[in-house]
Amino acid sequence: MSTLxxxxxxxxxxxxxxxxxxxxxxxxxxxxxxxxxxxxxxGTLRIGRSTLREALKSLxxxxxxxxRPGEGTYVIEESRLLIDRIMARGSLKTxxxxxxxxxxxxILEGEIAALAAERAEPEDLERLESIMREMxxxxxxxxxDYVDFDVEFHLAISQCAKNQMLYELLSPIRGVLAEWxxxxxxLPGIQENAHxxxxxxxxxxxxxxxxKARHAMKTxxxxxxxxxxxxxxxxxxxxxxxx
Amino acid sequence: MSTLxxxxxxxxxxxxxxxxxxxxxxxxxxxxxxxxxxxxxxGTLRIGRSTLREALKSLxxxxxxxxRPGEGTYVIEESRLLIDRIMARGSLKTxxxxxxxxxxxxILEGEIAALAAERAEPEDLERLESIMREMxxxxxxxxxDYVDFDVEFHLAISQCAKNQMLYELLSPIRGVLAEWxxxxxxLPGIQENAHxxxxxxxxxxxxxxxxKARHAMKTxxxxxxxxxxxxxxxxxxxxxxxx
DNA sequence: TATCTCCAAACATCAGACATCCAGATAAGC
DNA sequence: GCTTATCTGGATGTCTGATGTTTGGAGATA
Numbered sequence: 197m198s199t200l201x202x203x204x205x206x207x208x209x210x211x212x213x214x215x216x217x218x219x220x221x222x223x224x225x226x227x228x229x230x231x232x233x234x235x236x237x238x239g240t241l242r243i244g245r246s247t248l249r250e251a252l253k254s255l256x257x258x259x260x261x262x263x264r265p266g267e268g269t270y271v272i273e274e275s276r277l278l279i280d281r282i283m284a285r286g287s288l289k290t291x292x293x294x295x296x297x298x299x300x301x302x303i304l305e306g307e308i309a310a311l312a313a314e315r316a317e318p319e320d321l322e323r324l325e326s327i328m329r330e331m332x333x334x335x336x337x338x339x340x341d342y343v344d345f346d347v348e349f350h351l352a353i354s355q356c357a358k359n360q361m362l363y364e365l366l367s368p369i370r371g372v373l374a375e376w377x378x379x380x381x382x383l384p385g386i387q388e389n390a391h392x393x394x395x396x397x398x399x400x401x402x403x404x405x406x407x408k409a410r411h412a413m414k415t416x417x418x419x420x421x422x423x424x425x426x427x428x429x430x431x432x433x434x435x436x437x438x439x
Numbered sequence: 440m441s442t443l444x445x446x447x448x449x450x451x452x453x454x455x456x457x458x459x460x461x462x463x464x465x466x467x468x469x470x471x472x473x474x475x476x477x478x479x480x481x482g483t484l485r486i487g488r489s490t491l492r493e494a495l496k497s498l499x500x501x502x503x504x505x506x507r508p509g510e511g512t513y514v515i516e517e518s519r520l521l522i523d524r525i526m527a528r529g530s531l532k533t534x535x536x537x538x539x540x541x542x543x544x545x546i547l548e549g550e551i552a553a554l555a556a557e558r559a560e561p562e563d564l565e566r567l568e569s570i571m572r573e574m575x576x577x578x579x580x581x582x583x584d585y586v587d588f589d590v591e592f593h594l595a596i597s598q599c600a601k602n603q604m605l606y607e608l609l610s611p612i613r614g615v616l617a618e619w620x621x622x623x624x625x626l627p628g629i630q631e632n633a634h635x636x637x638x639x640x641x642x643x644x645x646x647x648x649x650x651k652a653r654h655a656m657k658t659x660x661x662x663x664x665x666x667x668x669x670x671x672x673x674x675x676x677x678x679x680x681x682x
Numbered sequence: 683t684a685t686c687t688c689c690a691a692a693c694a695t696c697a698g699a700c701a702t703c704c705a706g707a708t709a710a711g712c
Numbered sequence: 713g714c715t716t717a718t719c720t721g722g723a724t725g726t727c728t729g730a731t732g733t734t735t736g737g738a739g740a741t742a
Contacts, residue, residue: 207693207694207695208694208695209694209695243695243696244694244695244696244697245696245697245698246694246695246696246697247694247695247696250694264703264704265702265703265704266702266703266704266705267703267704267705
């Protein structure tokens with residue numbers, strides 16, 4: 197018995213929409229740019245005009261492009277809303293934006309830790325302990341996969357808070373700060389320090405002390421942020437040396 | 440000089456997408472339902488197939504419907520994500536969801552008040568004072584427009600916090616809790632009580648006391664929530680009497 | 683009853699035609 | 713010289729007919 201899987205069946209229009217959308221996301225076509233005419237795109241992509249128009253209309257519907265009769269199709273200006281860009285997997289543009297998002301994370305995750313200390317049930321605690329054991333093990337064996345357990349640990353705490361809204365609010369923020377999280381673990385000694393802080397957080401949750409949990413979590417995140425900033429400055433000076 | 444405005448120029452496809460999308464939002468077509476066939480829709484809407492397909496493909500692209508070859512077009516199940524439903528102006532489904540959203544608002548707006556106390560600039564404070572004067576005036580003259588200034592007051596505080604991310608995170612929550620806010624002001628004596636709390640919040644911000652500002656804001660919101668719940672129970676019992 | 687065959691319905695795609703719209707060039711009128 | 717009319721090429725908006733694929737079910741068959 198060979199392992200046959202259902203063949204992918206994405207419509208042409210979807211593929212085209214996906215292609216154009218990636219081109220825009222990757223900056224191949226920038227906001228304000230005029231896309232090639234429909235006829236030209238049909239030729240390049242080897243598809244009929246209806247198919248192309250279904251794709252373009254879809255992108256227009258989600259506000260990614262604008263179709264102007266008699267003129268052409270244009271890439272729309274990027275949303276000014278931070279939340280839109282974050283949801284669209286776009287990165288932050290300025291230091292102020294990064295700072296704001298970081299602060300939002302600090303607040304949300306801090307409060308979530310506090311709620312977790314109040315609401316964690318026995319099986320939640322058990323799960324946290326289990327992840328903690330994995331983290332300890334990882335650290336003793338080199339720590340190459342420590343960052344995965346780190347993410348899992350924070351995620352598990354979010355679920356202890358028993359508030360779906362807070363969980364979903366934090367998710368996109370976590371996503372956009374992903375590199376922020378993983379990059380800051382590459383410096384020597386960082387993981388050991390982070391691990392000590394993780395232990396404190398877990399202890400606070402375990403002892404059902406919301407204030408202590410919030411404080412431990414905020415301290416932990418602030419440390420990560422500092423490390424990240426330090427790392428950024430190192431990279432900058434390295435760039436300067438190389439240039 | 441007459442006031443001429445640019446004429447509206449919405450394409451047929453956009454109108455059709457809008458119509459179908461409203462029908463779904465209003466529950467005329469429910470999740471799982473099969474839409475009429477393309478031919479049938481073309482007939483009722485008096486449009487060509489390409490136009491209709493551009494509309495349907497747009498709705499399919501945002502995950503509102505699913506087009507299955509040989510079968511038909513079906514309405515997709517509503518998103519399980521609270522945040523999606525909130526962004527799509529959908530209302531909450533269960534008491535737990537309302538509770539979670541309320542708690543998220545409490546946390547966000549509480550922290551925002553604290554940050555406002557730290558970061559409000561002279562012109563921000565002036566604006567808050569100005570709104571406060573309007574609120575006082577409104578209250579003395581019957582208070583029919585008090586709720587408008589109430590919203591404006593909370594909005595102004597959000598801007599004092601100087602954090603765009605927190606502001607945008609709170610916006611949709613505010614939207615979905617709009618009735619929550621306005622309905623709870625219809626009971627006699629409520630506005631006077633809310634006004635006293637507003638004064639306390641402003642005082643805390645003015646004296647640059649973050650802890651006091653957070654506490655005042657949280658107390659205020661908790662009061663509103665209690666009022667709302669009380670109101671809900673009143674409506675329920677009234678329904679029971681009428682039934 | 684179970685299975686197979688075949689067909690109508692429904693979406694996917696294409697090609698062509700015509701309408702509408704826009705920007706720019708050119709011409710006409712003052 | 714300035715405004716206005718007209719033309720024109722290119723681009724999107726819309727419709728229609730034809731063909732390909734997929735699906736579910738009706739009917740035939742064993």
